[in-house]
Amino acid sequence: xxxxxxxxxxxxxxxxxxxxxxxxxxxxxxxxxxxxxxxxxxxxxxxxxxxxxxxxxxxxxxxxxxxxxxxxxxxxxxxxxxxxxxxxxxxxxxxxxxxxxxxxxxxxxxxxxxxxxxxxxxxxxxxxxxxxxxxxxxxxxxxxxxxxxxxxxxxxxxxxxxxxxxxxxxxxxxxxxxxxxxxxxxxxxxxxxxxxxxxxxxxxxxxxxxxxxxxxxxxxxxxxxxxxxxxxxxxxxxxxxxxxxxxxxxxxxxxxxxxxxxxxxxxxxxxxxxxxxxxxxxxxxxxxxxxxxxxxxxxxxxxxxxxxxxxxxxxxxxxxxxxxxxxxxxxxxxxxxxxxxxxxxxxxxxxxxxxxxxxxxxxxxxxxxxxxxxxxxxxxxxxxxxxxxxxxxxxxxxxxxxxxxxxxxxxxxxxxxxxxxxxxxxxxxxxxxxxxxxxxxxxxxxxxxxxxxxxxxxxxxxxxxxxxxxxxxxxxxxxxxxxxxxxxxxxxxxxxxxxxxxxxxxxxxxxxxxxxxxxxxxxxxxxxxxxxxxxxxxxxxxxxxxxxxxxxxxxxxxxxxxxxxxxxxxxxxxxx
Numbered sequence: 253x254x255x256x257x258x259x260x261x262x263x264x265x266x267x268x269x270x271x272x273x274x275x276x277x278x279x280x281x282x283x284x285x286x287x288x289x290x291x292x293x294x295x296x297x298x299x300x301x302x303x304x305x306x307x308x309x310x311x312x313x314x315x316x317x318x319x320x321x322x323x324x325x326x327x328x329x330x331x332x333x334x335x336x337x338x339x340x341x342x343x344x345x346x347x348x349x350x351x352x353x354x355x356x357x358x359x360x361x362x363x364x365x366x367x368x369x370x371x372x373x374x375x376x377x378x379x380x381x382x383x384x385x386x387x388x389x390x391x392x393x394x395x396x397x398x399x400x401x402x403x404x405x406x407x408x409x410x411x412x413x414x415x416x417x418x419x420x421x422x423x424x425x426x427x428x429x430x431x432x433x434x435x436x437x438x439x440x441x442x443x444x445x446x447x448x449x450x451x452x453x454x455x456x457x458x459x460x461x462x463x464x465x466x467x468x469x470x471x472x473x474x475x476x477x478x479x480x481x482x483x484x485x486x487x488x489x490x491x492x493x494x495x496x497x498x499x500x501x502x503x504x505x506x507x508x509x510x511x512x513x514x515x516x517x518x519x520x521x522x523x524x525x526x527x528x529x530x531x532x533x534x535x536x537x538x539x540x541x542x543x544x545x546x547x548x549x550x551x552x553x554x555x556x557x558x559x560x561x562x563x564x565x566x567x568x569x570x571x572x573x574x575x576x577x578x579x580x581x582x583x584x585x586x587x588x589x590x591x592x593x594x595x596x597x598x599x600x601x602x603x604x605x606x607x608x609x610x611x612x613x614x615x616x617x618x619x620x621x622x623x624x625x626x627x628x629x630x631x632x633x634x635x636x637x638x639x640x641x642x643x644x645x646x647x648x649x650x651x652x653x654x655x656x657x658x659x660x661x662x663x664x665x666x667x668x669x670x671x672x673x674x675x676x677x678x679x680x681x682x683x684x685x686x687x688x689x690x691x692x693x694x695x696x697x698x699x700x701x702x703x704x705x706x707x708x709x710x711x712x713x714x715x716x717x718x719x720x721x722x723x724x725x726x727x728x729x730x731x732x733x734x735x736x737x738x739x740x741x742x743x744x745x746x747x748x749x750x751x752x753x754x755x756x757x758x759x760x761x762x763x764x765x766x767x768x769x770x771x772x773x774x775x776x777x778x779x780x781x782x783x784x785x786x787x788x789x790x791x792x793x794x795x796x797x798x799x800x801x802x803x804x805x806x807x808x809x810x811x812x813x814x815x816x817x818x819x820x821x822x823x824x825x826x827x828x
Contacts, residue, residue, distance in 0.1 A: 436547045611809050722741075
C-alpha cells in the first residue's frame with residue numbers, strides 16, 4: 253500500500269507516515285492491517301491482507317468509512333464517528349476497540365490504534381491506523397472476569413464470591429430479624445475416588461454432582477464451591493425446623509446418582525453440615541467453622557448423613573487443626589497446587605550432577621510455598637498420604653517425559669508401599685509409563701520398610717521388575733539389620749542426615765558413617781549422603797568412599813521450570 257502525500261508539511265506528520273510504512277511490513281506477520289482513511293471523500297486505502305484478516309469478499313465492501321461502519325455495531329459506529337467528527341486538537345492519537353461482523357456473520361474484536369492528521373485550522377482530515385484482531389485476547393479477558401466470580405470446574409460461585417454473599421445474608425438476617433441457613437455439602441470419599449481413578453475422573457465427579465444439588469434448591473438460594481470436594485449453600489428464609497429436612501432432601505437428591513465418567517460409572521453420595529442463621533449469628537468465619545464442625549460429625553457417622561451445628565459442641569483444637577490441614581491438602585490436590593522442587597545429587601569425586609531428588613511442596617491458597625514437614629506427617633495421620641504419593645509420581649513422570657536424560661528420585665510412604673490397593677494402583681501407573689521407569693529411583697524410608705518387611709520386599713521386587721531403581725532413605729535411623737537390607741534387594745542406601753550434620757565435630761558419627769559405607773560396599777550397594785552443607789563435609793564423605801552427595805552445599809531445591817538450570821558452573825568452582 254502506498255500512502256498519499258501528507259496534507260500538512262508538518263515534519264512530525266511526515267515522520268508518522270514513514271514510521272507507519274515500516275510498521276506495515278513488520279505487522280503483516282502479526283495479522284495486523286495498516287489503513288489510510290481520507291475524511292474529505294471518505295475513502296479508505298487498505299493493506300493487501302485486509303480481506304483474509306477481516307474475512308470480507310472484496311475491498312469494495314469496506315472501501316469507505318460508511319461502508320466499513322456497516323459491519324460494526326452501534327458502539328463501534330460511535331467510536332469511529334468520533335474519529336472524524338471531533339475537532340479537538342487534544343485528540344490526536346487514539347486507541348479503541350470494537351466488534352466487527354465479517355463474512356458468514358462471524359464477529360471478531362478489533363483493536364484500532366492510530367493517529368488523526370489535522371489541517372491548518374485543526375480539523376481532522378485524515379486517519380491513519382493499524383487494525384489487529386484481538387478476539388482471543390478479549391475471550392481471555394472475559395474468561396478471567398468470569399473466574400473472578402465463578403468456579404471454572406463447576407460453574408457455581410467461587411469461594412470468595414460465596415463468602416461475600418454469606419456476609420451479606422448474615423447482615424440482612426440480623427437487620428430484618430429473619431432466618432436462614434448455611435450448609436456445607438461434601439462428596440463422600442472423594443479421596444478414594446482420587447486414588448482409584450485419578451484426579452481427572454475426580455474432577456468429573458465434582459462437576460457432575462453440583463448440578464443436581466443446584467436443581468434441588470430454589471432459584472433464590474445460592475451455591476458455590478468452597479474447597480476441592482465441598483460446596484457451600486446459602487438459603488434465606490429457612491427456619492430452624494426446616495433446616496434439617498432441607499439438608500436431607502439435598503442428600504436424597506443425589507442418593508441414587510451415578511455419574512458417568514471417563515473411568516466408568518461412579519455412584520456418589522454427599523454429607524451435609526448446617527448452621528442456623530439468626531439475628532444473633534456471628535460473622536462469616538464463625539458460621540463456616542460451625543458448618544464444618546457439623547460436617548465432620550456427619551461424616552464420622554457414615555456416608556450420606558446430615559448434622560446441624562450445636563453451640564454446645566466441644567470443638568477439640570487438635571481435631572479442628574487436622575480438619576483444616578486435611579481441607580488444605582485436598583484443596584491443593586484438586587487445585588493442582590501440589591508441586592515439586594528438585595535438589596541435585598552429585599558424584600562425590602567429580603561433583604558432576606547425577607540426578608535430582610524430587611521433593612514435594614504445596615502452594616497454599618495465598619500463594620505461599622509450604623514445606624513437606626508442615627503437611628506430610630499430618631497427611632499420613634489423616635490417610636491422605638497415598639494421594640500425595642500418587643500425585644508426586646504423576647508429576648515426576650511428566651518431568652521425565654519432557655526432559656529426556658534426566659534421572660529423578662522420589663519418596664514413597666510406607667502406606668503406599670505395603671497396603672495392597674495402594675501398591676497395585678502405584679505399580680499400575682508406573683507400568684503404564686514404563687518407558688520412564690529406568691530413570692526413576694523410588695525411595696522408601698527405613699522405618700516404613702521394616703514396619704511390614706514382607707510387603708516391602710514384594711513392593712521393591714515389583715519395582716525392580718518394572719525397571720526402577722530403589723533406595724532406602726534415612727538409613728541408620730531405624731537400625732535395621734543388613735540381612736533385612738539384603739532381603740529387600742535395593743540399589744542404594746541414603747545415609748540419614750542426622751549422621752551428616754556436624755560430621756567434622758562428631759567422632760561417633762564419623763565412625764558410624766565409615767562403617768556403614770564399608771558394609772554397603774560389601775553388599776554391592778551405592779551410598780548417598782544427604783544434608784551435606786559444607787566443603788569440609790563433602791571432602792570427608794568422599795574420602796570415606798561415599799558415592800554421591802546431596803545438600804545445600806551443592807544446591808537448594810529448585811522448582812520444576814528451573815531445575816535444568818542447575819548451577820554446574822558453581823559446583824565446578826566449589827571443587828577448586
